[in-house]
Amino acid sequence: MNISLKNISFSYFDSLDDAILKNLNLEVRSGECVVLAGESGCGKTTISKLINGLIPHYHSGTMDGDVLLGDKNTADMTLAEISRVVGSVFQNPRSQFFNIDTDCELAFGCENLGIDPEDIKLRVENVVREFHLEHLLGRSIFNLSGGEKQKIACASVSATGPEIFVLDEPSANLDLKTIADLKEIVLRWKKAGKTVIIVEHRLYYLRDVADRICYVKDGQISHEWTPAELEAKGPEYATNLGLRCLNLEQLREGVVRQAHQPCKVPELVEGPQGSKVLDLAKQSIAKSIVFTNLTFAYHKKHPILDIDRLELQCGQITALIGHNGAGKSTLAQVLCGLQGSWRQKRVARKRGTYLIMQDVNHQLFTESVLDEVLLGMNPQNKEVALEILDDLNLKPFASEHPMSLSGGQKQRVAIASGISSGCDVVVFDEPTSGLDYRQMLAVSATLKKLAADGRTLLVITHDPEFILNSCQSVIRMEHGKFVEQYLLSGNEQLLVKMMQL
Amino acid sequence: MKLDPRTKLFLAVVANGMIFTAPLVYSLLMVVVTSILLLLEGKWKFVCTFFFVYLGAAFFFDLAKNLDIGTSGTIVLASLFLMYRIMPACAVLYYVITTTKVNEFLACMSRMRISNKVTIPLIVMIRFFPTVFDESRAIGNAMRMRGIRLFSLRTLKSPVAFLEYRLVPLLVSITKIGDELSIAAVTRGLSAETKRTCVATIGFRWVDFVVWAYCIAVVVMFLLRN
Numbered sequence: 001m002n003i004s005l006k007n008i009s010f011s012y013f014d015s016l017d018d019a020i021l022k023n024l025n026l027e028v029r030s031g032e033c034v035v036l037a038g039e040s041g042c043g044k045t046t047i048s049k050l051i052n053g054l055i056p057h058y059h060s061g062t063m064d065g066d067v068l069l070g071d072k073n074t075a076d077m078t079l080a081e082i083s084r085v086v087g088s089v090f091q092n093p094r095s096q097f098f099n100i101d102t103d104c105e106l107a108f109g110c111e112n113l114g115i116d117p118e119d120i121k122l123r124v125e126n127v128v129r130e131f132h133l134e135h136l137l138g139r140s141i142f143n144l145s146g147g148e149k150q151k152i153a154c155a156s157v158s159a160t161g162p163e164i165f166v167l168d169e170p171s172a173n174l175d176l177k178t179i180a181d182l183k184e185i186v187l188r189w190k191k192a193g194k195t196v197i198i199v200e201h202r203l204y205y206l207r208d209v210a211d212r213i214c215y216v217k218d219g220q221i222s223h224e225w226t227p228a229e230l231e232a233k234g235p236e237y238a239t240n241l242g243l244r245c246l247n248l249e250q251l252r253e254g255v256v257r258q259a260h261q262p263c264k265v266p267e268l269v270e271g272p273q274g275s276k277v278l279d280l281a282k283q284s285i286a287k288s289i290v291f292t293n294l295t296f297a298y299h300k301k302h303p304i305l306d307i308d309r310l311e312l313q314c315g316q317i318t319a320l321i322g323h324n325g326a327g328k329s330t331l332a333q334v335l336c337g338l339q340g341s342w343r344q345k346r347v348a349r350k351r352g353t354y355l356i357m358q359d360v361n362h363q364l365f366t367e368s369v370l371d372e373v374l375l376g377m378n379p380q381n382k383e384v385a386l387e388i389l390d391d392l393n394l395k396p397f398a399s400e401h402p403m404s405l406s407g408g409q410k411q412r413v414a415i416a417s418g419i420s421s422g423c424d425v426v427v428f429d430e431p432t433s434g435l436d437y438r439q440m441l442a443v444s445a446t447l448k449k450l451a452a453d454g455r456t457l458l459v460i461t462h463d464p465e466f467i468l469n470s471c472q473s474v475i476r477m478e479h480g481k482f483v484e485q486y487l488l489s490g491n492e493q494l495l496v497k498m499m500q501l
Numbered sequence: 502m503k504l505d506p507r508t509k510l511f512l513a514v515v516a517n518g519m520i521f522t523a524p525l526v527y528s529l530l531m532v533v534v535t536s537i538l539l540l541l542e543g544k545w546k547f548v549c550t551f552f553f554v555y556l557g558a559a560f561f562f563d564l565a566k567n568l569d570i571g572t573s574g575t576i577v578l579a580s581l582f583l584m585y586r587i588m589p590a591c592a593v594l595y596y597v598i599t600t601t602k603v604n605e606f607l608a609c610m611s612r613m614r615i616s617n618k619v620t621i622p623l624i625v626m627i628r629f630f631p632t633v634f635d636e637s638r639a640i641g642n643a644m645r646m647r648g649i650r651l652f653s654l655r656t657l658k659s660p661v662a663f664l665e666y667r668l669v670p671l672l673v674s675i676t677k678i679g680d681e682l683s684i685a686a687v688t689r690g691l692s693a694e695t696k697r698t699c700v701a702t703i704g705f706r707w708v709d710f711v712v713w714a715y716c717i718a719v720v721v722m723f724l725l726r727n
Contacts, residue, residue, distance in 0.1 A: 083690035095681035112690035363643035365666035
C-alpha cells in the first residue's frame with residue numbers, strides 16, 4: 001500500500017509557528033522499506049505517528065496537510081480502521097504489552113479486529129512458526145528479556161496482517177544478536193510485499209534491508225540516499241550529520257587505523273571457572289579494585305550470577321558485554337548493593353559503588369539540581385556541590401527542576417549526585433541506548449572526564465560504537481558467569497565478533 | 502482450577518462486603534475459600550505469608566485491645582485492626598489480578614453487556630498494577646543507594662520529604678508508562694466501537710457453581726443472623 005504525506009506541517013502546540021514538521025513531503029511506494037534517520041528531536045518519530053494515525057487521533061496539536069494510506073486520508077479514518085492496515089512496534093518493550101502472557105498477546109490484535117476465533121488460532125500458529133517462537137509460548141510477559149518481548153511484539157502485529165509496518169526505534173534495547181533476528185523479521189515482511197517504515201538511530205543492521213534512508217532535519221527531509229550511496233560517502237560524512245555508523249566493518253577498520261599500532265593479542269592466563277583472564281600483572285596497571293564473591297540466585301539450583309572475582313582498573317572505563325539476559329544488570333545491582341545477601345550489601349556500601357540506571361528518572365527526587373546533589377552530603381558543603389556541578393557543566397541549571405532537563409542533562413545530574421555521595425566506582429546501565437551520534441559522544445566525553453579524575457567506571461552496553469570510542473577494556477559474561485576480560489586496544493575485531501555471536 | 506471471571510468478580514464483591522461485618526467469622530470464611538483457590542494456583546508462598554501476618558495482626562490486636570495503652574498505643578492498635586480487617590480483601594484482589602487473563606476479562610464483561618467504555622479503562626488499570634510495583638521497586642533501589650531509608654534519622658525529621666522522594670519519580674514514570682500502554686492498545690485496534698472476538702473459552706463449570714453456592718451461603722448466613 002502506498003503512503004503519501006503531502007505538505008505536512010505539524011506542531012504539538014496551538015500554532016504552527018514552532019512546528020516540528022514544516023511542509024514535509026514523503027512518498028513511499030508499496031513494498032518499499034524506508035528508514036527515517038536524523039538527530040534526536042528532529043521530528044522523525046512524529047512522522048511515524050502521522051502514518052499510524054496517532055496524529056491526529058491521539059496526540060493533540062495543529063496540523064496542516066494530508067496523510068494518505070492508499071487512497072484514504074487518515075484524518076477520515078478511525079484509529080481502529082487505521083490499525084487494520086498499519087501495524088506499529090515501539091521502542092520500549094516494557095510498556096507495549098497489554099496482556100500478561102504471550103499467548104494472549106499474540107492473539108490480542110486479531111481479537112480487537114473481530115476476527116473469527118478459529119481463524120485467529122491459525123494465524124497465531126503461523127506467526128509462531130515463522131518467527132520461531134515455540135519456546136516463548138505460555139510464558140508470563142514479566143519474565144521475558146527485552147529481545148524476546150520485541151519479537152513477540154513484532155509477531156503479534158504481524159498476525160493481524162497489516163499492509164504497512166511502522167517501527168519506532170525497535171532496536172534501542174536489544175543486543176547485537178537480537179538485532180540480527182529483528183533484521184530477519186523485517187526482511188520477511190519485505191519479501192511478503194509489505195511496506196516498512198523504520199525510525200532508527202542504529203543504521204548498520206538496515207544496510208541490506210532499507211531501500212532508502214531519509215534524513216530528517218529542521219522538519220523536512222533534507223537528504224535521501226540508498227544505503228550504498230550513503231556508505232560510499234564515507235563514515236565522516238555520516239558522523240558529521242550526527243548519524244550512527246552504517247557498517248560495523250568500516251567502524252572497525254576506522255578504529256584500528258586510528259589506534260596507530262599493530263594488533264597485539266595480550267597475554268591471557270587461565271582464570272576461575274576455566275575462563276581466560278587478562279594477565280593484569282603484565283599490563284603494568286598501577287591500581288585496580290577487586291570485587292569478590294559476586295553471586296546471586298533466586299533459587300539455589302539456578303544461580304543468576306556466579307562470579308568469584310572481578311577486577312576493575314582505576315581510572316579506566318570498562319565495558320561489560322553479554323547477551324540480553326546474561327546477568328549483566330544483576331551484576332550491576334550486586335556491585336551497588338541493591339541485590340544479594342546482607343554481607344554483599346554491606347561490602348558494597350563500604351566500597352561506595354553507584355549505579356546510574358537506564359531510566360534516570362527513577363533516581364531524581366528533589367526540586368532543584370542543587371538540592372539533588374546536596375541530598376547525599378552535608379548541606380553546609382554548598383561550595384563543594386557547586387564544584388561538582390561545574391565539573392559536569394551543570395552549574396547554569398543549579399536551580400532548575402531536574403525533571404525539566406533533557407535526557408543527557410538528567411543523566412549528568414544523576415552522576416553528580418552519585419559523586420556527591422562519595423562514590424568512586426560508578427556503574428552505568430546502558431547509558432547510550434537510543435542516542436544519536438552527537439549525544440553518544442557527549443555521554444562518552446562525560447565518562448572520559450570521570451575516568452580521568454581517577455574514578456573507576458563499568459559500563460553495561462550493547463553499543464560497539466560507544467565501546468570503541470570510550471572504553472579501555474572489555475569484560476564479557478554469559479549465563480551469569482565471567483567469560484573473558486581483555487584490553488580493547490588491539491582486540492577491536494574480537495569485540496565486534498563476540499558481540500555478534 | 503480455572504474459574505469463570507464472573508465467579509471471581511462475585512467472590513471479590515462478597516469478600517469485600519464481609520470485611521465490614523461484625524463477627525469476624527464471615528470474613529474468615531471468605532479467607533478460607535480464597536486461600537484454597539490460591540493454593541490450587543500454586544501460590545503457597547503468598548498464602549503462608551498472608552496467614553503469618555494476618556494471624557499475627559489479629560493476635561496482637563486481641564492481646565492489646567483490653568490494655569490501657571495511651572494515645573500512641575491506640576494509633577498502633579487501630580492500624581493493626583485496619584490491617585487484619587482489610588487483608589482478606591487484598592488477598593482476593595491478588596487472586597483476581599494474577600489469575601485473570603485480559604482477554605477472558607474482556608469477553609466476560611461483554612457477555613454481561615457492560616459497555617467497552619467502562620471495561621477498557623478498568624482493564625488498563627488492572628494491567629497497570631504490576632508495572633507500578635516494578636517502577637516502585639526501581640525507585641526504592643535508587644533511594645537506598647542515596648542512603649534515604651524509611652528507618653533513619655532523616656526520615657524521622659521530615660517524613661513528608663521521604664514520601665515526596667518516593668512519589669515524585671513514581672508519578673513521572675507511571676504517567677509515561679500509562680500513556681505508552683494506551684498507545685499500544687489503540688494502535689492495535691482496541692476501541693469502544695468495534696466488537697471483539699475472543700480465543701479463550703469462558704463459561705461456568707461445576708467449580709464455579711461450588712464457589713457461587715459457598716458465597717451465597719455466607720451472605721445468607723450473615724443476613725439471617727442480623
